Amino acid sequence: MQSLNKVQLPIIDFAKLQGDEEQRQLLINELGHAAREVGFFYLINHGINQVLLDDVQRVAKAFFALPLDEKRKVKMANSPHFRGYNLAGAEITRNQPDHREQFDIGAEREALPLSDDAPAWQRLQGPNQWPDALPALKTLLTRWQQEMTHVALELLRAFAEALQLPRNAFDNLYGRYPNEHIKLIRYPGRADDQSRQGVGAHKDSGFLTLLLQDDQPGLEVEVNPGEWIAASPLPGSFVVNIGELLELATNGYLRATVHRVVSPQAQRERLSIAFFLGAQLDAVVPLYPLPESLSQLAQGPSSDPQNPLLRDVGWNYLKGRLRSHPEVAQRFYPEYAQQ
Ligand SMILES: O=C(O)CCC(=O)C(=O)O
Numbered sequence: 534m535q536s537l538n539k540v541q542l543p544i545i546d547f548a549k550l551q552g553d554e555e556q557r558q559l560l561i562n563e564l565g566h567a568a569r570e571v572g573f574f575y576l577i578n579h580g581i582n583q584v585l586l587d588d589v590q591r592v593a594k595a596f597f598a599l600p601l602d603e604k605r606k607v608k609m610a611n612s613p614h615f616r617g618y619n620l621a622g623a624e625i626t627r628n629q630p631d632h633r634e635q636f637d638i639g640a641e642r643e644a645l646p647l648s649d650d651a652p653a654w655q656r657l658q659g660p661n662q663w664p665d666a667l668p669a670l671k672t673l674l675t676r677w678q679q680e681m682t683h684v685a686l687e688l689l690r691a692f693a694e695a696l697q698l699p700r701n702a703f704d705n706l707y708g709r710y711p712n713e714h715i716k717l718i719r720y721p722g723r724a725d726d727q728s729r730q731g732v733g734a735h736k737d738s739g740f741l742t743l744l745l746q747d748d749q750p751g752l753e754v755e756v757n758p759g760e761w762i763a764a765s766p767l768p769g770s771f772v773v774n775i776g777e778l779l780e781l782a783t784n785g786y787l788r789a790t791v792h793r794v795v796s797p798q799a800q801r802e803r804l805s806i807a808f809f810l811g812a813q814l815d816a817v818v819p820l821y822p823l824p825e826s827l828s829q830l831a832q833g834p835s836s837d838p839q840n841p842l843l844r845d846v847g848w849n850y851l852k853g854r855l856r857s858h859p860e861v862a863q864r865f866y867p868e869y870a871q872q
Pocket residue numbers: 716718732737744746752792793794805806807
C-alpha cells in the first residue's frame with residue numbers, strides 16, 4: 534500500500550471543455566486515457582457551486598444525525614422502488630455485510646400502474662421517501678440531482694467524443710428519463726478487530742458515477758489485479774468512475790474498475806455522496822462501432838463471473854438492487870428472491 538494521502542489518480546479539468554478548440558481536444562484526449570487506463574479520475578472545475586457542495590454535505594450529515602426512529606420511518610424495506618434508509622450492515626456486497634448507513638433516492642416519478650405481464654423492473658420507478666423531520670433534504674437533493682445530471686451528461690458527451698463517436702451517441706440510451714440514483718453514505722468507525730468492509734469490492738452498474746467525498750480516506754481502486762491505490766480526498770473535486778454500461782457499450786475498451794471502501798478507524802466517520810447516472814430502464818445497450826484503432830484494443834467486458842452483465846438495462850439494474858437489498862427483494866420481489 535502506497536501513501537494514503539497522495540493524489541495518484543488522473544485529474545481532469547472540466548473547465549477546459551469550455552476553452553478554445555485546442556483545450557477541448559486536450560481534455561478529450563486526457564479523458565480518453567484516464568477512462569481507458571484507470572477507469573477512475575478526479576474531476577475539478579466541474580461548475581457546481583461550492584456553496585451547494587457544502588449544503589448537500591451538511592444536510593446529509595444532519596440526516597444521519599436524526600434519531601433512529603425518524604430514519605426508520607423512511608426505511609428502504611418499505612419501498613418496492615429501493616428508496617430510503619438502510620442501517621449499517623443491511624446491504625450485502627460479495628456475500629458480506631457493508632458497514633455503512635445509507636439513504637437512497639432516485640428520479641422522483643410516480644409508480645407505474647402494473648399489469649400482470651409487466652416486467653418486474655418497471656417497479657423500480659416510483660416516488661422517493663422523504664423524512665418529515667428534515668424538509669431541507671428534499672429541496673437540496675432535488676436540486677443536487679438536477680445539477681449533477683447536467684454535469685454527468687456533459688461528461689458522457691465528452692466521452693463519446695473521446696471514443697470518436699458522435700457527441701450525442703449515448704443520448705438515446707439515457708433518453709428523456711435517465712435513471713439517476715443518489716446515495717448518501719456514512720461509514721462509521723470500526724475497531725481493529727472488527728470487519729473493515731465499508732463497502733466490498735465491486736463495479737458500479739450504470740454509465741458513470743460522480744462521488745463527493747469528505748476529508749476522510751477510505752476509497753480504494755484496483756488499478757491492476759490485486760494492486761489497490763487510494764482515491765485520497767481532493768477538496769472541491771468529484772471522484773468519477775466508469776460503470777458497467779459504458780464497459781459493455783464499448784466492448785470493454787473503457788474500464789469499469791473495481792473499487793471498495795475500507796472503514797475508518799474507531800472514533801472517526803466518513804461521509805460520501807454518490808451520484809450514479811444510469812440509462813433509461815427500457816433501453817438495451819448496443820455495441821457502439823468504435824474506430825479500428827480503438828476497437829482492436831477492446832477485449833470484451835471483463836464481467837465479474839459472480840455477477841454477469843445484462844444488456845437490458847432494467848433487468849441489469851434490478852438484478853443489482855435485489856442482490857444488494859435482500860429485505861426489499863423478499864418483501865416485494867419474492868419470485869426473484871429465491872433465485
Ligand atoms: O463511498 C464511497 O467512497 C464509494 C461508494 C461506492 O463505491 C458505491 O456506493 O458504489
